[in-house]
Amino acid sequence: MFLVIDKEKTHMRLIFIGPPGAGKGTQAAFVSQRLHIPKISTGEMLRMAVKLRPTLAVEIKAIMDSGGLVSDDTIMYLVSQRLLDEDCEHGYLFDGFPRTVVQAVALRQQNIGVDYVVELDVPSEEIVSRMEGRLTHPKSGRVYHALYNPPRVAGQDDLTGETLVSREDDCRETVLKRLEIYYDQTSPLINFYKAWEVSGIDSPPRYRKINATGSVEDIRQRIFSALSLLS
Ligand code: AP5
Numbered sequence: 001m002f003l004v005i006d007k008e009k010t011h012m013r014l015i016f017i018g019p020p021g022a023g024k025g026t027q028a029a030f031v032s033q034r035l036h037i038p039k040i041s042t043g044e045m046l047r048m049a050v051k052l053r054p055t056l057a058v059e060i061k062a063i064m065d066s067g068g069l070v071s072d073d074t075i076m077y078l079v080s081q082r083l084l085d086e087d088c089e090h091g092y093l094f095d096g097f098p099r100t101v102v103q104a105v106a107l108r109q110q111n112i113g114v115d116y117v118v119e120l121d122v123p124s125e126e127i128v129s130r131m132e133g134r135l136t137h138p139k140s141g142r143v144y145h146a147l148y149n150p151p152r153v154a155g156q157d158d159l160t161g162e163t164l165v166s167r168e169d170d171c172r173e174t175v176l177k178r179l180e181i182y183y184d185q186t187s188p189l190i191n192f193y194k195a196w197e198v199s200g201i202d203s204p205p206r207y208r209k210i211n212a213t214g215s216v217e218d219i220r221q222r223i224f225s226a227l228s229l230l231s
Contacts, residue, residue: 012037012227013113014093015205017189018120020178021130023212023219025143027120028095030220034229037091042099044141045078046070051138065168067177069185072102083112099186104193114205116227117193120212120219124179131175135164149216 012035016024025041032039046064050057063070079097082088094114098104107114122130133146137157144151144164152158169178196204208226212219 012091012093013115013205014091014227015098015114015117015193016093016095016120017117017186018212019122019124019127019182019186020175021127021134022120022122023130023216024095024120025141026149026216027212027219027223028093029142031223031227031229032093034224035091035093037093038085038087039093039095039141040079040082040088040097041095041141042070042075042078042097043095045082047138049078065174067169067174067181069099069181072100072106075099075103076106080110098189101185101188101192104189108196108202113203117189117205117207118223118226119190119207119209121209122212126213127179128172128175131170132172134167134170136167137162137164 014031014037016028018024025039025044028039028041043064046057046060050061050064054061060070060074075097079094083092098107130145130148133148135144135146135151135155136142137144137160139162140157140159142157142159143149151164153161155164156162157164169175190207193205193207196202197207210219210222210226
């Protein structure tokens with residue numbers, strides 16, 4: 001049985017870390033809904049910026065399409081602005097942020113609190129097939145998979161009926177580059193957070209590693225259990 005979450009008392013601050021296609025967005029949607037906290041996806045924020053201001057965001061689009069990382073300064077600016085919004089008062093879930101040690105250090109230095117760091121662990125072999133079948137609803141960021149997590153009506157978003165699209169950075173070559181960058185620049189964050197937890201200094205977040213292979217539902221249960229959201 002699930003615990004009933006009291007919206008007023010919820011104050012959970014979370015980071016989801018994992019390779020591209022690990023299911024961060026899919027699972028973050030469940031957790032943010034359960035805890036009534038906003039999901040803050042830097043990837044979605046960047047895609048929205050590119051869509052709204054194509055002439056200003058040419059450079060950002062080029063970096064994303066190539067599978068590279070956008071500058072730490074740009075990301076920290078976007079996140080710090082987003083955290084000023086009222087809906088972040090009772091917590092937040094960072095999906096795909098921080099992504100470099102520089103971003104993680106900045107987060108800590110700015111005293112932006114985090115209660116849990118959740119690592120979604122998926123072997124690289126599985127990532128490519130997940131990405132090749134991914135379908136996205138651009139306005140909401142909802143994600144589906146043609147085989148593993150299909151929409152109710154093929155090619156259409158379940159809630160709005162609008163057309164689903166494939167992301168430009170989901171082609172095999174770019175996915176392989178994103179994976180390489182993940183292991184090079186983002187996975188060091190795992191040791192960063194483990195070491196911080198062991199130190200016990202400055203209210204460290206608790207680190208939880210989740211086996212993120214298997215069904216979407218099973219993984220959701222593992223995450224809820226790790227965050228003590230099950231009674
Ligand atoms: P971003 O949008 O964050 O992409 P990502 O981290 O690479 O992660 P994805 O969104 O690709 O995957 P996901 O883990 O959310 O998986 P999903 O749930 O969709 O970033 C895009 C770009 O923006 C970056 O490359 C970079 O350029 C830039 N950027 C963003 N943040 C940045 C930062 N902080 N610093 C610098 N640059 C930044 O699932 C994937 C697919 O698998 C879906 O089709 C889903 O339906 C399916 N699926 C989910 N669970 C399962 C399952 N259990 N079994 C089978 N299929 C599943």
